[in-house]
Amino acid sequence: MKSGEAAAGEIDPAILQEAADWLMRLHAGDAGPQEWAAVECWRTTSPAHGRAWQRAEALLGDLRQLPPGPARAALERPNARRRQLLRLLWIPALPAGLLAWRQFSVDGERWQSATGEQRPLTLADGTQVLLNTATRIAVRFDAQTRLLRLLEGEILVTSAPDSAPVHRPLIVATGDGSARAIGTRFSVRRADGDDASRVVVFDGAVEVEAGGTRRTVKRGEHVVFGADGPGTPAAFEAGVDEAWTQGMVIARRMRLADLLAELERYRPGLLRCHPAVADLRVSGSFPVLETDRSLALLAATLPVRVRYRTRYWAIVEPA
Secondary structure: OOHHHHHHHOOOHHHHHHHHHHHHHHHOOOOOHHHHHHHHHHHOOOHHHHHHHHHHHHHHHHHHOOOOOHHHHHHHOOOHHHHHHHHHHHHHHHHHHHHHHHHOOOOOEEEEOOOOOOEEEEOOOOOEEEEOOOOEEEEEEOOOOEEEEEEEEEEEEEOOOOOOOOOOOEEEEEOOEEEEEEEEEEEEEEOOOOOOEEEEEEEEEEEEEEOOEEEEEEOOEEEEEEOOEEOOOEEOOOOOOOHHHHOEEEEEEEEHHHHHHHHHOOOOOEEEEOHHHOOOEEEEEEEOOOHHHHHHHHHHHOOEEEEEEEOOEEEEEEO
16 A cells, blocks of 8 residues: 555544544434534534544444443443543554453353344254344353353343253343243343343243342243342233344334334444434334334334434434
């Protein structure tokens, strides 16, 4: 490569810093029309600004997949220090952070799915696991236990009978507690941005333990559990919680903002909802693995339009 070409591809660190600042403002979720207009003006000011924005958008997806720890805590902290740490991560420290993510080790065999991917697995004992979008798990089988650690995301587990001479319970553990299968089919979710874990039981039963308390969750029930222990099991809405396993999300008078937040889990980059249409009610079935198609369906049935500022940046706003 010629030196002139190399120089043309370089981006001023100050411009990269500005791109990170703008993207964090939008990522915080409280940006209004003035902020959106301002960042669009900034992005189109010069080719260097456009390249910096593209780089920042691409790196956002990698930041979201950092493992639990100081970097992830910084990403999730909604205050000034959170943004300052993100700025530090974004420019000088991000490559090292990504390297740490690639080298992140947990006890057991690891599996993961990308954003917008669903990945089926069959474990050594015959247990079937479906990884939803942006999910990471670690699997460890030994003489005492069949353990699945849900590091992030959502899984559907269909347990298989244990063929070992001594029974080994099948346990799914998250940072909030654990769920022990009792001949069952169930899902566990601990997605990015969630402040607790959730178990939904489709068949059989699951024993949930958290905060020193145990609850048995039966077929047709779900429960949320965190540091304070599991809540009270309650019936879930049939068809809705299992829809993702068929590649769909079912909305029944759901707020548009909430539906878009769910679709964003399956989509790299930013998907934002204009405050003026956030409370519109939506009913219907929407494909989660084809989010552009889902957005087109919304635009065809609601008084909204979808504006694509870039490939990784879409906003749903009044038509």
